[in-house]
Amino acid sequence: MVKLTARQQQVFDLVRRAIERSGFPPTRAEIAAELGFSSANSAEEHLRALARKGVLELAAGASRGIRIKPEALDDFDSPHQFTLPHPAIQQLSLPLIGRVAAGSPILAQEHVQQHYAVDPSLFSATPDYLLKVRGMSMRDAGILDGDLLAVQRKNEARDGQVVVARLGDEVTVKRLRRHPSGIELVAENPDFPSIMVAAGREDFELEGIAVGLIRSGDF
Incomplete structure (x- = not known):
């Protein structure tokens, strides 16, 4: 040791x-x-x-x-966290979600670009899908344009977790912060604004929480 x-x-x-x-x-x-x-x-x-x-x-x-x-x-008997895929251990088949059409479920068949086989122990919790990241708003969290974010479907998240959220016609990846007046979706890049979501806003929906990250070039 x-x-x-x-x-x-x-x-x-x-x-x-x-x-x-x-x-x-x-x-x-x-x-x-x-x-x-x-x-x-x-x-x-x-x-x-x-x-x-x-x-x-x-x-x-x-x-x-x-x-x-x-x-x-x-x-050190630590909990599992995400790592890069190992080609010899590929057991979990995950759909890769590309662009999401407004108003349709994120796992709708038309959004699935392909499936990837990965080792489930790569993630902090079992994911339901991979979401292709677009843009650099989460750059300082180490989440870059083109990365594949492993997402577990949930409609609740703890303060500080990185989440996938639907806001109107857009699906976005941000860090969730709770406030008395609502929720803040925080960008991890000073060049991008954070988004305040008032309590009870009807066009807001939490799609899931991030449980890992894969560089798209690692497959």
């Missing part, structure tokens, strides 16, 4: 809890704020130390580009 310092264990546990709670790892700034570091650079140093010890992988250029390595899940 890999031995971690007390501080490294705190960072590892924070990353694990964030993935379990929302489906995505924290940013360096969030780690620093949570653990009282002086700056995001301090968080980065601990993450790099964890990467050198083989329990994390870090993706360059993505603020949430942190992945717990599968062998670390076994070592």
